[in-house]
Amino acid sequence: MSRNNILQKDFFEQPTLVVARDLVGKFLVRNGKKFMITEVEAYDGFGDKASHASRGETLRNKVMFGEAGRWYVYLVYGMHNMLNIVTGPEKYPAAVLIRGVEGILGPARLTKALEIDRSMNTRKASPETGLWIEDRGVVIPENRIKRTPRVGVAYAGPEWSQKPWRFVAE
């Protein structure tokens, strides 16, 4: 097991909740800087009413149905870019929203600070595209990771909005 390991497709192909949990403590790399991921949310499968994919495939969410390890970046509220990494097997729509890193809290602040916009959408997480994720050997113990309901998804109804699919490092 090497340090500074760039996460590949095989990592992101795992079940979405596993990927979400394990992304906490990994490092987002951008413009020569490395940021430890501290907050993520899982969006998993067709049935997840909080997920863009719950009403089927569209032009926007197409990448969620594709291969794991690609970026899903979309604009919300007319001004905020949201950064997600596609997870799970092909044809299964799932992704993990990266909501915060050490020093930058909030998904829109994150993309703004790291100059990430929709031009990254559908691209691979790899050095070739200038945005990727590394395992730098940091292990965050279970008792330091808090699970809470996802933010801003009340429209999905109680069953889905209350699922504890948000992972935050304390």
Add this chain to the structure above:
DNA sequence: TAAGTGATCTCT
């Protein structure tokens, strides 16, 4: 607490 902002989706 509410406005800002515009792409996307769901009807006509």
Add this chain to the structure above:
DNA sequence: GAGATCACTTAA
């Protein structure tokens, strides 16, 4: 084509 919605942030 029109209207509603929205995985948020900031200023008040």
